[in-house]
Amino acid sequence: MELTVDPGAPRCVSEQIVAGVRLAVASGRARPGERLPSVRSLARTLLVNPNTVARAYRDLTRDGVLATRLGDGVFVAPGAVPVCRRASLAAVREAVRAAVRTGLDAGLSPEAVEDLVRECLSKEGAPCHAGR
Amino acid sequence: MPAADAIMIREAAAGYGRRAILDGLSLVVPEGSVTALLGRNGAGKSTLFRLLLGLLPRRRGEVFVLGLDPARAALAVKERTGFVPETPDLNPRFRVRDAIALVRGLRRRRWDDAEERRLAAVFDLPPRARIGALSKGMKAKLSLLLALAPRPDLLLLDEPASGLDPVVRREVLSALVDEIAREGRTVLMASHRMDDVERLADRVVFLDGGRIVREGPVEDVRAEAGNLEGVFVSLLAPPKETVSCEA
Secondary structure, eight states, X not given: OOOOOOTTSSSOHHHHHHHHHHHHHHTTSSOTTOBOOOHXXXXXXXXXXXXXXXXXXXXXXXXXXXXXXXXXXXXXXXXHHHHHHHHHHHHHHHHHHHHHHHHHHTTOOHHHHHHHHHHHHHHTTOOOOOOO | OOTTEEXXXXXXXXXXXXXXXXXXXXXXXXXXXXXXXXXXXXXXXXXXXXXXXXXXXXXXEEEEETTBOTTXXXXXXXXXXXXXXXXXXXXXXXXXXXXXXXXXHHTTTTOOHHHHHHHHHHTTOOTTSBGGGSOHHHHHHHHHHHHHTTOOXXXXXXXXXXXXXXXXXXXXXXXXXXXXXXXTOEEEEEOSOHHHHHHHOSEEEEEETTEEEEEEEHHHHHTTSSSHHHHHHHHHSOOOOOOOXXX
């Protein structure tokens, strides 16, 4: 599981780790049963305070995304996928909302904003059904 | 005096000559925390370190470091404290291995040989090189090794990663992450690099005008302005005229 953090971002480091794990599970890059790096090892990779990683793991465990097997480390929990999909959908909705607001604030018409979304989708290679 | 505070300062004043740098400063650094000390250039961060190490007398107030008064027990404080100054204080004529041997001798009661060897290897320090010939990055790493190998109860870092190239900076941060993971240690670090602070600290204190003007857990404080840099600027920048743009 590839995780990164950006210390100056609006979300704090621990929330970024939580979001990164959720996204990896929602997208299928991390599957239930997969083992996560230890707190210490992830802290070294990301160069962050181990307490911050521990807090992120704790929050993810509370939300049913991770599970601890005694003496064996931390794993993606069996029921993690739907939880993470819901959380990721909410995060994407927020990002799209921000993008739409930027467009409208810049004086674009709703149709122009919609066209931009379609254009971006098609550039990502996603099939785009012309609705109008 | 409270055992659970690594540092306890009450209403302290200190300065040079007639100039007061710290004035009415009160600060508590809880044991086990990683506290970042933030402030503009000249705010008194380095002066505070000197006060904690007993290198500068206080004019009033109380100062306790690991339960000891540094003005009376400077040696005992230094014995349990690792200090990495902004500019490493190393004799340029010494070879690396001799500088290490010297500090090992001074700190032999607490010195951890395995940790010395481990850090010398990960930092890739050339044992026979003279300190005067070392790069700034190598000097910073040597200075950090000398502070960490005695396994200090309290680590004081004055701008630990400023002015280092990205490779050395990662090595230094990585060593600090390992140190933070060690049970029971307390860290107080001054830094202008807000990204390093967000990575490493769990608490922040802002120093301005000789006293603490804001303190709290990083996550709470940063939320006030989106990130720490925003809080730093809104708290410490002088008020400016608003720039307006006439249509």
